[in-house]
Amino acid sequence: MGLIEIEDISRTYKDGQVSVKAIKQISIEIADGDFVSIMGPSGSGKSTLMNIIGCLDKPSSGSYKLAGQQVHKLNDSQLATIRNEFMGFVFQQFHLISKLNALENVELPLIYQGVIGKERKKRALEALESVGLGERAKHMPSQLSGGEQQRVAIARAIVSNPKLILADEPTGALDSKSSKNIMSIFQKLNRERKITIVQVTHERDIGEYGNHIYNIKDGEIDCIEEIKHTETENNQ
Ligand SMILES: Nc1ncnc2c1ncn2[C@@H]1O[C@H](COP(=O)(O)OP(=O)(O)OP(=O)(O)O)[C@@H](O)[C@H]1O
Numbered sequence: 001m002g003l004i005e006i007e008d009i010s011r012t013y014k015d016g017q018v019s020v021k022a023i024k025q026i027s028i029e030i031a032d033g034d035f036v037s038i039m040g041p042s043g044s045g046k047s048t049l050m051n052i053i054g055c056l057d058k059p060s061s062g063s064y065k066l067a068g069q070q071v072h073k074l075n076d077s078q079l080a081t082i083r084n085e086f087m088g089f090v091f092q093q094f095h096l097i098s099k100l101n102a103l104e105n106v107e108l109p110l111i112y113q114g115v116i117g118k119e120r121k122k123r124a125l126e127a128l129e130s131v132g133l134g135e136r137a138k139h140m141p142s143q144l145s146g147g148e149q150q151r152v153a154i155a156r157a158i159v160s161n162p163k164l165i166l167a168d169e170p171t172g173a174l175d176s177k178s179s180k181n182i183m184s185i186f187q188k189l190n191r192e193r194k195i196t197i198v199q200v201t202h203e204r205d206i207g208e209y210g211n212h213i214y215n216i217k218d219g220e221i222d223c224i225e226e227i228k229h230t231e232t233e234n235n236q
Pocket residue numbers: 013014015020021022040041042043044045046047048049
């Protein structure tokens with residue numbers, strides 16, 4: 001059984017007389033523990049598909065099962081619960097709160113979950129340590145490099161132990177060295193903590209860090225590629 005089972009999903013945006021079919025009868029199954037990169041030209045439907053996978057938007061037709069649960073039938077507050085319990089989000093522009101330090105940013109999802117005091121600080125610090133930023137806990141976002149800010153955002157995404165990380169252009173604002181570092185962190189989370197990862201990227205070399213590349217074109221899946229990783233890479 002796939003963690004994500006999408007069947008015949010379409011999404012049409014209607015704006016007055018104009019309607020745009022952004023994705024057309026897509027069916028995909030993403031296994032628990034997979035690392036998938038979604039690639040395709042601008043306007044091909046990548047963000048629309050990601051928003052549906054992330055329960056931020058609903059399909060116009062078709063069905064979506066997440067961990068066996070029919071999520072396309074849920075209401076907005078039920079979808080919010082699914083997002084909080086299952087998912088961590090990483091965005092191109094990091095979306096950190098500038099007035100909070102790194103540790104406080106990572107604590108935020110735990111505050112919403114009602115985790116209090118020392119336990120909250122401990123878990124946030126562990127998440128920061130797991131992305132190599134234990135020493136930067138008290139730094140404000142403005143005192144961190146872009147790559148470090150994205151690592152804080154990843155720590156925030158994993159602090160509540162999600163099954164799934166959804167990342168929209170996670171390296172889009174980073175130089176190539178920081179991008180590689182972020183991808184190594186994703187691979188580590190995927191291999192060691194068995195977190196399923198779905199990312200959107202424009203860059204082929206970033207896409208190849210995943211185990212599969214889903215190429216999307218004109219709102220349809222054009223082809224799915226399997227990426228073979230070498231032994232040395234796997235042991236890194
Ligand atoms: N809210 C909206 N209202 C109307 N049309 C939309 C809306 N959002 C997206 N679209 C249209 O749906 C199609 C798919 O858009 P989408 O943002 O999913 O593409 P994308 O592959 O993520 O593009 P990019 O790489 O440029 O971010 C495009 O034709 C776009 O213009």
